[in-house]
Amino acid sequence: MGPRQLRSFIAIAEELHFGRAAALVHLSQPALSLQIRGIEEELGVQLLIRDRRKTGLTPAGRIFLNEARELVQRTEAAIALTRRAALGEVGILRIGFISTAAAMIMPQLVKQFRTKHQHVDLDLRNVLTSDQVVLLQERKLDVGFLRVPLPTPPDxxxxxIHREPFVLLLPANHPLASVKDLKVSDCQGADFVMYSRKMAPGFHDQLMNILHTHGVTPNVVQEAAEMYTLISLVSAGMGIAIAPASIQSHHVENVVVRELREEKSRSEIAIAWNKDHVSTTAQLFLKIAFEGRPRKQKSSAAAI
Known part of the structure; x- marks a missing residue:
């Protein structure tokens, strides 16, 4: 007994007239009568009272009508939900992000995605760059926002999707904080707070290359795994640091920010995904993320 037979029974039970019911389900009256007989035989009970003057429901028929309606509604809902899932319109999307991406990039993208796909649940996770790569490989994340350059596996x-200049962070009482037109080369001999190489090796190496290019060998006294930890350590007087300009959105007392006008390299944030595991929902999110952005961007990141 399938949805078609159930709809036939619902039609005759509601109309109590074989002619009208047959028209509703696009069957001939004999075919409809045969379907109802088949249902009764399958159930082993009489559902309809038939005589020449009228058609009615037996007590069992009234019970079955309620159940049949519910079954048809549940079947239709299951079919609709399955089709929407295939289109990526329902389900869950797991997104990893670094803290600076949460401040600079994600709010607008998440807002746009939720506006277009309201029935997709978002699982947002603050995850370090190196850990995101592992989770993407293990298919525990669908999309990631991480800092590049970054050595990545082939999958x-x-x-x-975002570029910004670097700035120099100094404790307010640091001798260099009062220097006008401060240059990177002026930082030779200073104590540095450095982003951890373990957490983002490519980004760490980029910072070191900037310093070495300007003749600075940093005295690294402390490492940080998060950008906001880094600026907090600078505020505590542990040392100076180079960081992406967006770090300024995290207001911390006792920190002076200086532009690095002579430094042309840029900090980059990329969106990442596993090419062997891209759900329909992830494809919809990537489409929104890429809208209005050029396909080819000059980057020190791995080839896309």
């Missing part, structure tokens, strides 16, 4: 794809 991970990257696309740069």
């Amino acid at each position: 991970i794809r990257l696309r740069v």
